Amino acid sequence: MKRTAWLPFGAPVGGQPKLLCLPHAGAGASVYRSWAEGLERRGVAGCPVQPPGRERRLPEAPFTDVGPLARELAREIVTTVAGPFALLGHSTGALSAFETARELRRIGGPQPLHLFVSGRGAPQIPLARHDLTALSLTELAEVLRRLGGTPEAVLSEPSLLAALQPVLAADFRVNEIYDHRPEPPLATPVTAFTGSLDTGADLPVVSAWRTQTSASFRLHVLPGGHFALFEHKDLVHQHIAEALAAEPAPPTALHRS
Numbered sequence: 001m002k003r004t005a006w007l008p009f010g011a012p013v014g015g016q017p018k019l020l021c022l023p024h025a026g027a028g029a030s031v032y033r034s035w036a037e038g039l040e041r042r043g044v045a046g047c048p049v050q051p052p053g054r055e056r057r058l059p060e061a062p063f064t065d066v067g068p069l070a071r072e073l074a075r076e077i078v079t080t081v082a083g084p085f086a087l088l089g090h091s092t093g094a095l096s097a098f099e100t101a102r103e104l105r106r107i108g109g110p111q112p113l114h115l116f117v118s119g120r121g122a123p124q125i126p127l128a129r130h131d132l133t134a135l136s137l138t139e140l141a142e143v144l145r146r147l148g149g150t151p152e153a154v155l156s157e158p159s160l161l162a163a164l165q166p167v168l169a170a171d172f173r174v175n176e177i178y179d180h181r182p183e184p185p186l187a188t189p190v191t192a193f194t195g196s197l198d199t200g201a202d203l204p205v206v207s208a209w210r211t212q213t214s215a216s217f218r219l220h221v222l223p224g225g226h227f228a229l230f231e232h233k234d235l236v237h238q239h240i241a242e243a244l245a246a247e248p249a250p251p252t253a254l255h256r257s
Helices: 035-041 066-080 092-106 137-147 158-176 203-212 233-245
Strands: 018-022 045-048 085-090 115-118 190-195 217-222
Touching: 018 092, 035 045, 035 233, 066 092, 085 092, 085 233, 092 115, 092 158, 137 158, 190 203, 190 233, 203 217, 217 233
Parallel strands: 018 045, 018 085, 085 115, 115 190, 190 217
Antiparallel strands: none
16 A cells, blocks of 8 residues: 555555545545444545644645646556545545546546545536635634534634634635636546535535536535534545446556656
């Protein structure tokens, strides 16, 4: 099991599909660490992805544009990930997963079995912008409190918030300045998840992901808000395993260099 900066917990070698999981704004690979056992029981290997600027990659500058991130991660997949794999991303991670799939297609790399997206409207729909670098720590705490998912112990501790603010600002910028450039739909099936109370990713904008694939599209509405994906992880794991079991192997890559 080869561990790299991008895949700090490794990418298992074997026939079972690997699920490369991209984190949301401000989060790192460890947010998916607890998924390993539940996915493994269903025949899927969970592989959390670690972008720069967090956890063990804290000294590195975080990306502020999804294009370079997708290019680096696509190269990592080409050189490191053997066998079938799928991509999953939540919120900002959904955009990163989508653009990584498109970058793999551009370079003739291996194609994912499936693309799972959560907590974000389709990429062709512009988002409202938040300049987090201009917010006071009190204002930042209120933004995060409305989204949910951040422990109150972090929100009420100025030093922790101050440490988190740079990577949050970079990740929000990745998500919000994104300039969608139309390309043919992916041949990869897409499954979207959203929380029933997630006002930033309601049904109309999440349903619009269906235009980004020429293959099958599924939409699952989970009880809860923006972080419903994590609050109902057992059900999510079931949906993921069922989706992967239903799909044939993707086309062989044109090249791996």
